[in-house]
Amino acid sequence: MMSSLIKKIGGGLVMAMISLFAHAEHQINFPAPVTEIGRQVYDLHIITMWIIVGIAVVVYGAMFWSLLKHRKSVGYKPATFSHSTALEIIWTTIPFIILIAMAYPATKSVIAMKDTSNADMTVKVTGYQWKWEYDYQQDGFKFMSVLSTPRDQIEGKEAKGADYLLEVDNPMVVPVNKKVRVLLTANDVIHAWWMPEFGVKQDAIPGFIRDTWFKVEKPGTYRGQCAELCGKDHGFMPIVVVAKEQADYDKWVAEQKAKAAAAADTGKDRSKEELVAAGEKIYAANCAGCHQPHGEGMPPVFPALAGSKIVNGPAAGQIDIVMNGKPGTAMPAFAKQMSDGDVAAVITFTRNSWGNKAGDVVQASEIKASRK
Numbered sequence: 001m002m003s004s005l006i007k008k009i010g011g012g013l014v015m016a017m018i019s020l021f022a023h024a025e026h027q028i029n030f031p032a033p034v035t036e037i038g039r040q041v042y043d044l045h046i047i048t049m050w051i052i053v054g055i056a057v058v059v060y061g062a063m064f065w066s067l068l069k070h071r072k073s074v075g076y077k078p079a080t081f082s083h084s085t086a087l088e089i090i091w092t093t094i095p096f097i098i099l100i101a102m103a104y105p106a107t108k109s110v111i112a113m114k115d116t117s118n119a120d121m122t123v124k125v126t127g128y129q130w131k132w133e134y135d136y137q138q139d140g141f142k143f144m145s146v147l148s149t150p151r152d153q154i155e156g157k158e159a160k161g162a163d164y165l166l167e168v169d170n171p172m173v174v175p176v177n178k179k180v181r182v183l184l185t186a187n188d189v190i191h192a193w194w195m196p197e198f199g200v201k202q203d204a205i206p207g208f209i210r211d212t213w214f215k216v217e218k219p220g221t222y223r224g225q226c227a228e229l230c231g232k233d234h235g236f237m238p239i240v241v242v243a244k245e246q247a248d249y250d251k252w253v254a255e256q257k258a259k260a261a262a263a264a265d266t267g268k269d270r271s272k273e274e275l276v277a278a279g280e281k282i283y284a285a286n287c288a289g290c291h292q293p294h295g296e297g298m299p300p301v302f303p304a305l306a307g308s309k310i311v312n313g314p315a316a317g318q319i320d321i322v323m324n325g326k327p328g329t330a331m332p333a334f335a336k337q338m339s340d341g342d343v344a345a346v347i348t349f350t351r352n353s354w355g356n357k358a359g360d361v362v363q364a365s366e367i368k369a370s371r372k
Contacts, residue, residue, distance in 0.1 A: 051102065
């Protein structure tokens with residue numbers, strides 16, 4: 001009996017509000033949802049808001065009416081009773097019914113959020129300070145996704161773009177109308193993968209695997225952010241997901257597999273010019289946030305690379321720090337974050353820039369050997 005009543009109350013509230021608000025454009029509200037879970041979260045938000053508005057109108061209305069009508073100045077005589085059992089039952093029962101009416105659809109949504117079974121594909125997402133790694137394990141490739149907003153915009157030297165701090169070099173790509181299971185973890189500190197249009201927000205915790213899911217219903221580019229305070233560049237850790245039709249997604253997968261195969265060939269030596277050119281881009285994406293665009297650093301937390309004894313010293317010492325990090329400092333280990341070729345390029349770039357005198361070249365084969 002109670003279950004039937006709850007369903008009727010919950011269903012009635014949902015239908016009454018959805019028809020009016022669920023698909024409306026709101027500049028100061030949640031973004032338009034593109035998944036079923038996102039719609040449920042949006043609808044619950046609207047329903048709860050109007051319940052709160054109704055409660056506020058009743059409570060404040062009763063309060064102000066009582067203040068106005070029961071004033072001593074109008075000759076009102078105070079009541080002599082101390083309490084009313086009937087009134088106490090009423091104001092206990094009504095909130096209980098309201099809470100049950102709100103809890104029923106909310107519980108259904110929470111259960112649906114946790115149901116990651118029967119997924120069409122799985123992507124492992126790892127949070128790093130301050131970037132994301134997307135591992136398409138069933139397709140055999142993975143890549144880093146790093147903020148691509150130009151440094152000149154961040155430093156106020158250029159006008160900010162339309163997607164300022166919400167753009168990346170390599171977005172996550174998924175097919176539309178497919179259930180995508182996301183396995184979440186972190187390599188250093190707690191991060192949170194938050195996509196508002198999907199109705200998804202899940203913490204990524206070092207040493208643990210958490211999971212969530214979504215099914216995007218229409219193609220497009222969707223933007224989110226890390227929602228857990230994770231360090232100095234927390235605000236520079238966006239999430240971008242591109243949803244494509246299946247045919248376009250298949251083409252993208254083929255391109256990524258080709259890139260992965262090319263990156264796996266680490267035996268090829270490159271010239272100093274090629275390494276420096278590639279290393280400059282890698283440095284800008286991965287290192288400039290801490291060590292600054294021109295290697296001046298932010299001492300004492302982030303030491304300068306320009307004139308550094310390590311950068312100008314034997315290459316083996318710099319390779320070890322870049323690959324394994326430096327305990328007790330903010331310097332992370334890049335061994336799992338970069339390919340051998342990328343590590344070689346960025347080290348060669350730093351050793352030949354900003355007046356550094358090392359002038360030598362580090363090849364991918366040396367990085368590969370250091371992993372053993």
